[in-house]
Amino acid sequence: MLLTIDVGNTYLSLGLFLNEKIKEVSFFHTKKFIENNESLESLKVFKNSKISHVIICSVVDEVNYKLLYFLKKKKLQYTFLNKNIELLDIKTSVKGHIGVDRLVNIFYCLKHFKVPFLIIDLGTATTFDYVNNKQVYEGGIILPGIDISLKSLEVYTSKLPSVKFKKKKKIISNNTEDAITSGFYWGYLSMIEGIIKKVRREKSSDFNVVLTGGNCEYYKNLSIFHLIDKYLTIKGLNLIYKHIFSNEQF
Secondary structure (H helix, E strand, O other): OOOEEEEEEOOOEEEEEEOEEEEEEEEEHHHHHHHHHHHHHHHHHHHHOOEEEEEEEEHHHHHHHHHHHHHOOOOOEEOOOOOOOOOOOOOOOOOOOOOOOHHHHHHHHHHHHHOOOOEEOOOOEEEEEEOOOOOHHHEEEEOOOOOHHHHHHOOOOOOOOOOOOOOOOOOOOHHHHHHHHHHHHHHHHHHHHHHHHHHHOOOOHOOOEEEEEEOHHHHHOOOOEEEOOOOOOHHHHHHHHHHHOOOOOO
């Protein structure tokens, strides 16, 4: 079985695969792992003796050596991807300026979608990545993520309460907590819709839109998205492993 690990700024996402089927998914706080790398032992996935290989992508340098130490201690073979891996045709001007997790997402979508497409990741940061009709990655957009924006509102104001992000049916609210929740839910959706329209206008092209990241499921069933998949990155890692070690062509 293959274990995939996506190291993000907020969570480590771990997926256990048998061929292309996800058997188990776990999430672990990145900060907690940095404080104590032995804490991963508590996850059920590491009690599975059938793990044959581990493939990792990471955007947190502080985690990397601790994770490798942990895997070596567990005597697990691993492959550590970095952003210089030659998997994609990338426009020269943006080479080296895209995180490895975003490269993994693009690789997965090239297998499953017709080009062009736009991938939106609602993670710690919100990112947009555009691949043109020649399968070339042209670049993207980065802005603050939903959760850290909510946290900054709490930290830098004296009277606004802490709220959790959730879906709201109504836009106008009659109390402070609901007003913040509505503002973030509808505000981010309006931003996403606006950027999609602007990219379509700039590229003079229609395209598929894929949504992923920790907060993606709050926007499920909206017709503007052709796919919503919280597990896009770990699925991409599984696909890349097959590509590297099975010489599959895509």
